[in-house]
Amino acid sequence: MFIESAPSGVERSGSIEVICGSMFSGKTEELIRRLKRASYARQKVEIFKPTVDDRYDDSNVVSHDKNTIHSTPVSKPKDIFALANNIDVVGIDEAQFFDDSLVEVCNYLANKGIRVIVAGLDMDYLGKPFGPIPGLMATAESVTKVHAICVKCGNIANHSHRISVEDTLVVVGESQEYEPLCRSCFSALFPPLDVSDGIGNKIKRELPGRPG
Numbered sequence: 374m375f376i377e378s379a380p381s382g383v384e385r386s387g388s389i390e391v392i393c394g395s396m397f398s399g400k401t402e403e404l405i406r407r408l409k410r411a412s413y414a415r416q417k418v419e420i421f422k423p424t425v426d427d428r429y430d431d432s433n434v435v436s437h438d439k440n441t442i443h444s445t446p447v448s449k450p451k452d453i454f455a456l457a458n459n460i461d462v463v464g465i466d467e468a469q470f471f472d473d474s475l476v477e478v479c480n481y482l483a484n485k486g487i488r489v490i491v492a493g494l495d496m497d498y499l500g501k502p503f504g505p506i507p508g509l510m511a512t513a514e515s516v517t518k519v520h521a522i523c524v525k526c527g528n529i530a531n532h533s534h535r536i537s538v539e540d541t542l543v544v545v546g547e548s549q550e551y552e553p554l555c556r557s558c559f560s561a562l563f564p565p566l567d568v569s570d571g572i573g574n575k576i577k578r579e580l581p582g583r584p585g
């Protein structure tokens with residue numbers, strides 16, 4: 374469990390917190406928990422999400438268990454500047470769909486004394502680092518990786534495997550399009566290494582039992 378540092382009572386310093394993991398790992402639930410905790414303390418909270426994520430509701434951050442909190446859709450990270458005036462805590466959901474300028478925006482806000490909490494997918498459906506999340510993880514004060522459970526074997530899952538055949542990276546969906554898989558079950562489906570240079574073959578030999 375992530376434990377937030379206790380407010381000191383004097384001027385708070387800004388910071389960046391990243392909550393990341395696969396689909397069905399509870400990222401948004403954790404984001405909502407932290408934001409509600411701050412708003413109970415009468416801190417001014419604003420939540421933003423990319424306009425591309427329009428599932429369920431245009432103006433709510435929505436988690437899978439219908440625990441909702443109001444949010445403002447923005448088309449690009451820069452738009453957050455104008456909307457984050459006199460705010461104590463900025464929450465950003467589905468952050469993987471923003472471009473890389475989100476890293477700069479979050480650091481700017483944190484440098485101004487704002488607590489920035491960012492939730493997003495750490496990897497895309499191919500297992501590659503997703504959008505601005507790696508840069509945010511590198512510059513954040515705290516990173517919380519949350520995990521789902523593999524639907525095939527019950528191990529800890531860190532991959533969002535796409536079941537649907539759509540070919541674009543930006544497919545926002547629910548259980549009918551994705552399933553959480555562990556490293557082993559995911560790599561059994563996707564031979565992970567390029568063997569064209571010989572290095573892949575060498576690594577494969579050194580990992581006994583690796584599928585493919």
Ligand SMILES: [Zn+2]
Pocket residue numbers: 523524525526527528554555556557558559
């Ligand atoms: Zn598995």
